[in-house]
Amino acid sequence: MLHKLQNELGLDARIIDKADGVGGTWYWNRYPGARSDTESWVYCYSFDKKLYRDWKWSERYPRQPEILSYLEHVADRFDLRKNLILSTTVTKAHFNEATNRWDVETDKGDRISAKFLITGLGLLSAPNKPPFPGEEKFKGRILQTANWPKEPIDFRGKRVGVIGNGSTGVQVVSELASQVEHLTLFQRTPQYSVPAQNHPVTPEFLDGIADNLDAYFDRVRKSATVFAFQEASVGAMEVSAEERERVFEKAWNDGGGFNFMFGTFNDIATNRESNAAACDFIRRKIKAVVTDPEKLEAILPTDLYARRPLCDNQYYEAINRPNVSVLNVRKSPIVEFTENGIRTADREVELDYVIFATGFDAVTGNFVRIDFQGRNGLKMKDHWANGPRAFLGLSAAGFPNMFSLYGPPGPFTNQPPAIEWQANWVAETIRNINARGIETIEATAEAEQAWLDECRRIEEMTLFHKIDWWVSGANIPGKAKAVSFYMGGFGEYMKHAEACAASDYKGYKLALPKAVAA
Numbered sequence: 395m396l397h398k399l400q401n402e403l404g405l406d407a408r409i410i411d412k413a414d415g416v417g418g419t420w421y422w423n424r425y426p427g428a429r430s431d432t433e434s435w436v437y438c439y440s441f442d443k444k445l446y447r448d449w450k451w452s453e454r455y456p457r458q459p460e461i462l463s464y465l466e467h468v469a470d471r472f473d474l475r476k477n478l479i480l481s482t483t484v485t486k487a488h489f490n491e492a493t494n495r496w497d498v499e500t501d502k503g504d505r506i507s508a509k510f511l512i513t514g515l516g517l518l519s520a521p522n523k524p525p526f527p528g529e530e531k532f533k534g535r536i537l538q539t540a541n542w543p544k545e546p547i548d549f550r551g552k553r554v555g556v557i558g559n560g561s562t563g564v565q566v567v568s569e570l571a572s573q574v575e576h577l578t579l580f581q582r583t584p585q586y587s588v589p590a591q592n593h594p595v596t597p598e599f600l601d602g603i604a605d606n607l608d609a610y611f612d613r614v615r616k617s618a619t620v621f622a623f624q625e626a627s628v629g630a631m632e633v634s635a636e637e638r639e640r641v642f643e644k645a646w647n648d649g650g651g652f653n654f655m656f657g658t659f660n661d662i663a664t665n666r667e668s669n670a671a672a673c674d675f676i677r678r679k680i681k682a683v684v685t686d687p688e689k690l691e692a693i694l695p696t697d698l699y700a701r702r703p704l705c706d707n708q709y710y711e712a713i714n715r716p717n718v719s720v721l722n723v724r725k726s727p728i729v730e731f732t733e734n735g736i737r738t739a740d741r742e743v744e745l746d747y748v749i750f751a752t753g754f755d756a757v758t759g760n761f762v763r764i765d766f767q768g769r770n771g772l773k774m775k776d777h778w779a780n781g782p783r784a785f786l787g788l789s790a791a792g793f794p795n796m797f798s799l800y801g802p803p804g805p806f807t808n809q810p811p812a813i814e815w816q817a818n819w820v821a822e823t824i825r826n827i828n829a830r831g832i833e834t835i836e837a838t839a840e841a842e843q844a845w846l847d848e849c850r851r852i853e854e855m856t857l858f859h860k861i862d863w864w865v866s867g868a869n870i871p872g873k874a875k876a877v878s879f880y881m882g883g884f885g886e887y888m889k890h891a892e893a894c895a896a897s898d899y900k901g902y903k904l905a906l907p908k909a910v911a912a
Contacts, residue, residue: 427569589650781876
């Protein structure tokens with residue numbers, strides 16, 4: 395977004411970020427095993443063909459250091475650092491109705507006035523760490539994956555506890571199990587995970603994509619999930635049991651969580667019978683690896699396959715190791731921390747480190763932690779008290795000249811290509827607005843509600859709606875259950891946004907300066 399505004403539109407633009415370096419989620423998430431579960435060749439930018447050809451990814455699913463290096467390279471390559479304000483937190487952003495500008499304040503005392511305000515806060519960036527009694531007594535060290543220390547930590551010969559088993563917890567367990575003396579996973583809600591089947595990537599393969607870059611990314615963006623794989627076109631119950639098994643087996647061997655959910659059959663996320671077939675297949679695979687009955691009972695999922703699809707690097711093999719224990723905290727909940735570790739309802743586990751992989755106050759967390767105020771004193775935290783609402787996931791009613799990149803409720807996709815497309819859309823909108831002398835662009839309440847209704851209508855057609863998980867806010871006590879994503883696919887999302895722009899921004903109110911209007 396900064397590249398578009400600074401280098402292509404020639405505008406005066408700044409990025410303010412609380413981190414002391416670029417990278418966003420890949421700056422903060424340095425935990426052991428951190429890597430993308432999207433193929434590297436579509437987890438990147440496509441706006442510059444030379445950049446795409448010059449940067450050579452090393453593997454299918456790149457690790458955090460490689461992704462961070464890529465983003466640092468982009469910042470340098472396009473001369474973006476001169477307009478970065480780092481180690482600085484925005485505390486307040488109020489729309490000034492007298493000037494039609496945003497007044498922004500930071501924790502460093504900065505006061506900035508801007509015509510446009512664009513957020514890139516991320517949906518998974520406000521860390522969530524549930525409190526437990528007695529944490530202050532613990533003589534070991536407590537770590538949190540979402541705010542991992544920069545210094546390396548040597549876990550060899552240590553007793554490590556992991557709380558949380560979503561995507562991050564799976565990566566941590568897979569990475570550390572072979573390094574530590576003993577690892578204890580405190581297991582609550584078991585999830586379905588399939589192999590990543592990671593492998594090196596050759597320069598020739600990447601050059602082949604670069605040779606036809608625009609067409610390749612056009613196909614990727616017009617898909618529902620914006621991944622590299624070909625999405626399925628038939629339902630699981632439309633084929634024979636033998637064909638179902640063959641397709642699932644091929645996807646298992648090809649690897650990738652999103653590939654298994656969306657590349658096998660087109661109704662895994664919408665049809666209970668098809669979903670049950672996928673569940674049965676994955677459970678059979680888990681049982682073939684995890685041989686300890688007690689571990690298997692704790693780790694085997696029993697509900698719908700309707701959360702964010704996970705993939706792993708030998709996760710179940712790690713669980714099966716003799717130096718790994720799995721405590722079923724559904725049966726024996728965590729009671730408290732002690733000086734030496736964690737006490738559950740039936741035992742005390744002695745630990746040197748406890749790692750919280752408990753995710754985030756997702757979707758709205760970072761938005762409500764900043765004092766955003768729009769027209770008539772409207773606070774974002776009040777506007778979103780019952781869940782996020784914004785036209786196209788970009789613009790909330792009552793907040794003029796404000797755009798949120800990958801804001802809620804936006805498309806449920808692989809993010810980098812989607813964010814890049816939205817940045818282009820926002821940049822073109824700003825260019826259009828400035829060229830016409832328009833003072834403010836503001837989503838209407840009617841368009842905002844209609845978009846939320848459309849997102850709700852589509853989500854209720856899926857099985858994602860039947861599960862309590864972080865997307866609906868269920869991981870945060872007291873948080874309202876909400877619709878957080880547009881589940882209609884990115885190809886359809888682009889049609890909505892393009893139609894809005896083509897109809898002179900139908901769904902928005904455009905206002906000329908007061909003097910011109912008069």
